[in-house]
């Protein structure tokens with residue numbers, strides 16, 4: 553049994569040689585720690601020609617961006633590797649390949665995606681990837697359908713709910729998504745100029761009841777094995793490829809949480825574009841984001857229904873019309889969770905580059921206000937929105 557120790561660059565090279573599955577392992581000579589995330593160490597491993605070949609990712613026993621004062625379970629490396637393996641078994645084309653992992657060392661070796669770019673960075677620059685929204689919808693449908701009760705054997709499903717029990721990472725989401733932004737909390741990270749505006753979230757009873765309902769569903773609805781953190785910074789793209797990474801928040805939760813997180817990050821970009829690009833490009837980019845939102849949903853819902861018609865194993869769930877009725881509820885969850893993602897990324901601790909990269913302070917505040925107000929609108933409207941066109945209309949109405 554291997555004992556946990558924090559890897560150095562040398563350890564990472566040695567580990568990649570051993571477990572990278574390369575035909576020329578001895579050519580690996582160098583490692584660079586490139587983690588820009590909040591939680592973990594990520595080493596890029598280079599060969600003697602200076603080519604990056606493979607990735608070694610290790611969990612630390614605490615939250616990296618906060619330090620040792622915020623301890624966090626090492627089991628998240630197992631949860632990440634196993635979630636990505638399950639997702640990869642159903643949607644290999646859109647899931648990063650895990651080559652090896654070790655529970656005790658909290659480490660995994662994975663395919664190097666250096667020929668891809670993180671989608672968020674590209675969205676901030678105004679670059680457009682015409683396949684990405686459809687591919688993201690496909691990833692969501694394949695992974696969520698095949699891990700749901702539509703497809704899984706009820707015994708296997710219950711065993712997997714236990715295998716993917718993730719209390720500590722779920723608690724982070726429970727706090728950061730559903731608690732912090734709606735109270736005075738030291739972790740909140742909005743600028744002081746927005747104090748009055750943010751305060752209106754705290755004493756809005758209708759909003760807080762709606763957020764309570766969303767948190768309750770996050771806590772209790774074991775519908776499918778979620779990625780758990782599928783924002784645009786967890787997605788690598790090229791012009792014809794899309795790959796999800798970073799699934800350490802994986803657990804059995806409500807399907808609309810993953811879909812809503814994905815849409816929420818597209819909508820943060822929608823709100824931020826006027827601060828990031830010149831007027832004409834920003835206007836085009838915003839139209840494109842609304843099209844992306846529609847395409848993600850349509851690709852997801854279309855594939856989910858096709859899979860339900862073809863592959864549902866549960867007798868009752870296979871009854872004609874049930875798949876459509878279920879997706880109607882998923883749409884409403886999606887819109888609600890999308891609203892909470894907009895608010896937690898603007899009021900809460902997990903601020904995003906789309907907003908941070910806006911240089912002009914009054915403009916940044918304007919975009920933040922827009923994102924927060926859109927988030928609130930979506931949380932309140934969620935139970936009343938009938939289809940994706942009605943959602944797009946609500947977003948336009950909000951400005």
Ligand code: ADP
Nearest residue numbers: 587588589590591592594607663664665666798
């Ligand atoms: P964290 O869990 O700490 O957020 P991530 O898995 O998001 O870590 O990885 C952090 C960064 O490391 C990513 O934003 C990306 O730049 C880089 N990275 C992660 N996985 C890969 C990969 N498979 N190929 C290339 N770069 C990667």
Ligand code: MG
Nearest residue numbers: 589590785798
């Ligand atoms: Mg990450």
Ligand code: MG
Nearest residue numbers: 723724726727
């Ligand atoms: Mg807590």
Ligand code: MG
Nearest residue numbers: 589591798800
């Ligand atoms: Mg992560």
